[in-house]
Amino acid sequence: MTTNLSYVNQNTDAWMTYLAQIERVKPYLGHLSTYIDTLKNPKRALIVDVPVVMDDGSIRHFEGFRVQHNLSRGPGKGGVRFHPKVDLNEVMALSAWMTIKCAALNLPFGGAKGGIRVDPRQLSDAELERLTRRYTSEISHIIGPQKDIPAPDVGTNGRVMAWMMDTYSIEQGHTVTGVVTGKPVHLGGSLGRVKATGRGVFITGCQVAKKLSLPIAGAKVAVQGFGNVGSEAAVLFENAGAKIVAVQDHTGTIFNENGFSAVQLQQYVAQNGGVAGFEDASAITDEALWDVQMDIFIPAALEGQITAERAHQLTAKLVLEGANGPTYPEADDILNQRGVIIVPDVICNAGGVTVSYFEWVQDMSSFFWSEAEINERLDKIMRDAVEEVWAKATENECNLRTSAYIVACERILMARKERGIYPGK
Numbered sequence: 287m288t289t290n291l292s293y294v295n296q297n298t299d300a301w302m303t304y305l306a307q308i309e310r311v312k313p314y315l316g317h318l319s320t321y322i323d324t325l326k327n328p329k330r331a332l333i334v335d336v337p338v339v340m341d342d343g344s345i346r347h348f349e350g351f352r353v354q355h356n357l358s359r360g361p362g363k364g365g366v367r368f369h370p371k372v373d374l375n376e377v378m379a380l381s382a383w384m385t386i387k388c389a390a391l392n393l394p395f396g397g398a399k400g401g402i403r404v405d406p407r408q409l410s411d412a413e414l415e416r417l418t419r420r421y422t423s424e425i426s427h428i429i430g431p432q433k434d435i436p437a438p439d440v441g442t443n444g445r446v447m448a449w450m451m452d453t454y455s456i457e458q459g460h461t462v463t464g465v466v467t468g469k470p471v472h473l474g475g476s477l478g479r480v481k482a483t484g485r486g487v488f489i490t491g492c493q494v495a496k497k498l499s500l501p502i503a504g505a506k507v508a509v510q511g512f513g514n515v516g517s518e519a520a521v522l523f524e525n526a527g528a529k530i531v532a533v534q535d536h537t538g539t540i541f542n543e544n545g546f547s548a549v550q551l552q553q554y555v556a557q558n559g560g561v562a563g564f565e566d567a568s569a570i571t572d573e574a575l576w577d578v579q580m581d582i583f584i585p586a587a588l589e590g591q592i593t594a595e596r597a598h599q600l601t602a603k604l605v606l607e608g609a610n611g612p613t614y615p616e617a618d619d620i621l622n623q624r625g626v627i628i629v630p631d632v633i634c635n636a637g638g639v640t641v642s643y644f645e646w647v648q649d650m651s652s653f654f655w656s657e658a659e660i661n662e663r664l665d666k667i668m669r670d671a672v673e674e675v676w677a678k679a680t681e682n683e684c685n686l687r688t689s690a691y692i693v694a695c696e697r698i699l700m701a702r703k704e705r706g707i708y709p710g711k
């Protein structure tokens with residue numbers, strides 16, 4: 287795989303993974319493949335310097351990004367990541383996956399993503415607020431309810447979104463709730479948004495498990511990442527009778543072949559900051575996670591986790607991608623050959639952006655829905671998307687990732703074709 291973008295490091299995992307995924311879908315796109323290069327070039331990438339006055343009076347500079355990958359189908363949409371490994375290439379890939387995700391679910395958005403290269407755990411609350419507000423101000427000319435709508439991602443949450451909304455609103459001179467989603471409910475946030483991504487992982491996972499005749503009751507589930515997505519998915523699987531046998535997070539990996547309570551683990555993590563030390567399971571090495579006996583694996587942390595080697599080890603029959611980009615293309619091939627079914631990120635974790643869409647609609651109309659209405663609409667959109675992608679996979683004899691990309695790319699490239707190129711010849 288190669289790219290002619292001068293600012294891309296050819297060895298960068300995430301963007302190259304995305305490009306490989308795009309190459310794989312190309313043969314299925316017929317005449318629309320003429321326009322595929324539009325997906326290999328992010329439309330707009332902004333790099334900002336974010337100076338922050340630290341609590342001790344010193345000034346530190348952080349690198350911030352906002353990338354709008356594609357806007358053919360509507361305003362940009364996608365989260366903001368605060369993590370020490372954030373760089374331009376990662377944000378580009380994450381923004382591109384948002385383009386595919388929004389189109390796969392038929393949400394009226396393009397794809398965008400932002401981030402700051404920072405470890406938020408090392409900052410005080412006041413420093414985090416100053417960092418967020420300055421970053422928002424720096425990117426404020428390219429975001430907005432009709433332009434690009436940020437949301438939470440790894441390392442950010444409702445509180446960060448509240449600061450972003452407030453900063454943008456102060457600069458505009460009036461309250462603009464629709465500039466970000468994932469806000470606290472009393473600030474124009476939507477009921478059900480916090481749990482939506484984990485819920486979507488559960489719904490899509492159950493639906494595909496049913497097609498594979500894999501019973502959820504008694505199924506052994508392992509989860510990588512126990513933040514908002516992984517923990518909520520684990521709780522829902524546990525409620526449906528599955529056994530959570532292993533969980534890994536930044537503090538370590540825990541295992542109990544007889545299963546342990548995800549609800550109790552959630553409480554433990556809220557108090558202790560991580561899964562390490564949880565009484566009902568034993569500590570194992572991080573690498574041992576990949577050998578654990580399991581039926582379902584939920585990667586819900588960062589990209590680039592399932593390598594070719596780990597794909598050979600994995601005992602799961604079903605992989606539910608709660609994270610964005612957790613599987614390398616080579617690992618995808620190995621899992622396919624081994625008959626392991628992957629519900630790809632662009633469908634599996636799309637519950638979050640789907641309820642973000644509901645939040646944006648509610649903010650625009652100043653009319654708010656009940657949680658039951660939200661969950662009912664979310665469940666239907668996710669189920670319909672799985673059915674559509676499953677049918678396309680059967681029709682094209684391809685895996686679910688390629689079929690999700692076919693569905694999405696057809697929508698994006700049709701929009702691209704019909705809008706044309708400005709200026710024409």
Ligand code: GLU
Pocket residue numbers: 363364365366435436437438439440467468610635636638639640642
């Ligand atoms: N960061 C989430 C994702 O990767 C949510 C994005 C959104 O709600 O806009 O899908």
